[in-house]
Amino acid sequence: MTSTDKPYQKIPIQDCGELLIPIPAELFIFESPHPYHKLGAPYQLSPVSSPYYLRENVGDRLITANQYLQAEYPHLRILVFDAYRPIEVQQFMVDHAFQQQLKATGLTLELLSEQQRQQLWEEVYKFWASPSHDPATPPPHSTGAAVDVTLFDIVTVSVLNMGSDIDEISPRSQPDYFAESSDPTELEYHRNRQILKQVMTRAGFLQHLHEWWHFSYGDQMWAWLHNRQSTKGAIACYGRYS
Template identity: 45%
Template sequence: MRPWNSIPITEVDEPLQKIPTALLRLEPHPYAALGAPYGPDASPFRLRQGVVTRLLQAQQELQKEQPGWSLAIFDAWRPVAVQRFMVRHSLVAECGRIGINPDHPSPERDRAEAAVGRFWAPPSDDPATPPPHSTGAAVDLTLADAGGQALAMGGEIDAIGRVSEPLFHQAAALADSSSPAAVWHQRRQLLARVMAGAGFEQHPNEWWHFSWGDQLWAWRSGAREAFYGRVGDSASSRLS
């Protein structure tokens, strides 16, 4: 369970829509390239219509501050089957990093699972506790320059560890305003600022993850309910 999972969902039944070309996509899609089970014709580059509208607003604000820069979409809609695949993939990778067997119970394995769990929501099939990305209301993204190249942000998307926390580089940036850490911190702050200006809420552990309309958004914004619930793994009937 996440702290936001107790928040009720009143589904507005708004369809997913394809992310428009005005928003840069980072391709090939990283999870699809790993073989994640999206199914035929189930593109991950889809979001609820209200979320897409706000992403375009955020990009307009970004370009007022940094002409030529753009938001760059890493991941968007994620079926629960893909969530399950990626949780397992991340656990195996983390266990491999520290040299343990992911299928052998041990305190080290428990710690690895807890570390992964700070970043990957449980792949719940319960409609009352959907993983944020399964709602079509959460997006993972970064910044790109005028040439369409993703900018360094001081940590890779999906990195397991404190480096992924939004303010990780703040202390180093304050200590030395000319350091790379200062550049990374400024970019993370810029991303957070333009997304917040469009109504998004940021995941507390992930500089790249923002939500609008799901339970995480409701928890962080103080809303009494969410209005986007899970969009099923077979989503073709729910697309605009």
């Protein structure tokens, strides 16, 4: 297995053919313009002009999760950071993540040794899926079945602090990173993450093992995570959408 291979990619796919549908803007919080748009990601090559799309059943489950959240925490809403991501955007963001990691080293590409270059790519691929064009190994977001979310407080008009930024390549992005902390602020981060996880999993989503913000339903990662918890042999019902 190479650094770009993921264990969930061995899960077979039988795409159910559901269409992408827009996530209803009146029910959720969006960031506008989208963060990847601001970086210059090539959405003009996408089947849809916006990242705020999901497969129909996945979108319905996200609405259900938001309803669960509001029933228990009326002041909170789900903020959708990212959803459908075409392969071209995946490639753009993987390259961007590598450049950010390179910048953090204080070196230039020309000064990197081959070992350093490999280490940087390994860090990137711990968090980012390879922009594979192979229909058997699509990036999760390119299926329309994965969504990156956080929580937004409509009273304070602010995003809840989760202790790390979405897309942050660091150990702090692990879902339970703050679980054993004795610091009250860090325990609040963990509580916020647990609120998000509880409403999303109640709606049928499963959480990425290394990213507190990433949830999916029906893609290869979801099936792989499901099979870790059960012996039912789930397969993916969503492949690459194009």
